[in-house]
Amino acid sequence: MATPLIIILYINKNLVWTDVASLVTPTHWYPDIRTVMLHEMGHVFGVTHAPSTSSSVMFYSNLKVKRSLTPCDYNTTLNAYNPL
Ligand SMILES: [Zn+2]
Secondary structure (H helix, E strand, O other): OOOOOOOOOOOOOOOOOEOOHHHEOOOOEOOEHHHHHHHHHHHHOOOOOOOOOOOOOOOOOOOOOOOOOOHHHHHHHHHHHOOO
16 A cells, blocks of 8 residues: 655745736746646646756746646656656
C-alpha cells in the first residue's frame, strides 16, 4: 500500500492577489491566483520546477500569467507517475 501524501498549501494573505491578467506586470506585481494554483497543483502531482520555459506551469516566474498546460507539462506529469 502506498504511503499517503499530505500536502499543506499556504496562501500568503499579506499579498494582494488577482485574477486579472493585466495586473501582472513588472511595475505592478500582483500574483495571479490562477497561475499560482496551477503551478502548486503541479507540485501536488509530483512535478518539480522545470529548467525550460517550454513548461508553462513548472517554469515559474512571478511576472507571467500561465493558466493552461503545455504538452511539456502533460509529459512531465505523466513521467512523474510512470517513468517507463
Ligand atoms: Zn514551485
